[in-house]
Amino acid sequence: MKRTLSFLMVAGLLLLASCELYLDEPRQGDVYHINVALDYENNSSAKDNLGGTLNDAEELHLALGSVTAGAQRAGTGYRMIQKGSGYAGDHIYSVNSTLISNYPTKSNIHSLLTNLSAVVQEDDLTIFTYSGHGVEESGHLVLAKPVSTVDAETLDPTTLLSWMAAIPGKKLIILDSCYSGMFVDGSPSSTSTVLDNSIQKFFETYHSSDRYEKPDLFVLSASAHADSYEMNYGTEANEHKHGVFTYALLQALGWKHTSKTDPSLVQIFSPPAAKWGRITVDDLFKYITKNQVLPTRLRLFGSWSEYQHPLTTGGPLDLALFNL
Numbered sequence: 404m405k406r407t408l409s410f411l412m413v414a415g416l417l418l419l420a421s422c423e424l425y426l427d428e429p430r431q432g433d434v435y436h437i438n439v440a441l442d443y444e445n446n447s448s449a450k451d452n453l454g455g456t457l458n459d460a461e462e463l464h465l466a467l468g469s470v471t472a473g474a475q476r477a478g479t480g481y482r483m484i485q486k487g488s489g490y491a492g493d494h495i496y497s498v499n500s501t502l503i504s505n506y507p508t509k510s511n512i513h514s515l516l517t518n519l520s521a522v523v524q525e526d527d528l529t530i531f532t533y534s535g536h537g538v539e540e541s542g543h544l545v546l547a548k549p550v551s552t553v554d555a556e557t558l559d560p561t562t563l564l565s566w567m568a569a570i571p572g573k574k575l576i577i578l579d580s581c582y583s584g585m586f587v588d589g590s591p592s593s594t595s596t597v598l599d600n601s602i603q604k605f606f607e608t609y610h611s612s613d614r615y616e617k618p619d620l621f622v623l624s625a626s627a628h629a630d631s632y633e634m635n636y637g638t639e640a641n642e643h644k645h646g647v648f649t650y651a652l653l654q655a656l657g658w659k660h661t662s663k664t665d666p667s668l669v670q671i672f673s674p675p676a677a678k679w680g681r682i683t684v685d686d687l688f689k690y691i692t693k694n695q696v697l698p699t700r701l702r703l704f705g706s707w708s709e710y711q712h713p714l715t716t717g718g719p720l721d722l723a724l725f726n727l
Contacts, residue, residue, distance in 0.1 A: 432526030455633035455644030459534035542585025584627035
């Protein structure tokens with residue numbers, strides 16, 4: 404009997420050790436996703452124009468909508484887009500009885516997130532994605548110029564995290580920008596090389612006491628303390644650019660689109676990142692690091708400039724996003 408009990412105890416410990424720790428399974432509430440992207444064509448002071456960011460946001464908008472529908476959950480998507488030489492958006496959203504332009508200024512993004520906090524419920528999931536420039540060393544997001552006569556606005560990591568933290572339910576921030584690792588606090592599930600980043604104090608407060616054990620805000624970023632890149636996934640004659648990180652993320656969600664074909668006509672496949680009928684933050688992270696075109700580490704005989712190391716928060720915990 405003693406030997407049998409000892410064997411069962413050891414077997415039980417091995418079973419537990421082999422399992423990942425998850426937050427509580429998400430109740431099937433609604434899903435809200437905000438997809439922000441800028442091409443900077445109206446901003447001569449930007450480092451350069453970006454050709455893949457708008458594809459990132461437009462296709463994430465559709466891919467997340469598809470996965471949400473596949474999980475049999477109600478979903479609402481918001482596109483926050485700066486495109487071309489103008490200084491206005493192409494759509495007006497009504498959120499909590501407030502009219503908000505989808506032109507991605509700091510004020511408009513703040514208004515959208517603030518009004519969502521009055522609408523979203525504890526069972527819901529909110530996903531914020533950003534494709535654009537990130538400021539060197541600080542990781543600030545470079546947003547749209549409100550008018551032609553002023554400089555572009557930037558959004559610092561602590562502010563965005565605070566805005567998202569105020570929204571009920573589970574939250575995920577996904578960033579495809581240079582130095583986006585500044586948004587990620589080092590943790591056992593992250594191999595961050597950023598030791599003293601700009602949000603360390605925020606995370607010390609936000610993840611303190613009971614929140615540390617069950618955080619409801621996660622971050623998935625394209626790059627550590629370095630640049631991120633975009634590439635052409637089409638042909639020379641039929642160019643179709645994406646951020647390297649976002650393209651792998653889209654693939655993880657079952658999205659395959661490599662041309663200028665109307666994205667609404669693209670066939671959605673079963674998400675390859677899904678395991679045992681669900682998609683988690685770690686599932687997305689693992690798929691991206693394994694399948695993105697650029698390596699995640701410097702290689703002895705490779706280019707010093709062309710590598711990209713995604714990061715994620717969460718420590719030993721993982722967040723279940725969708726049950727399919």
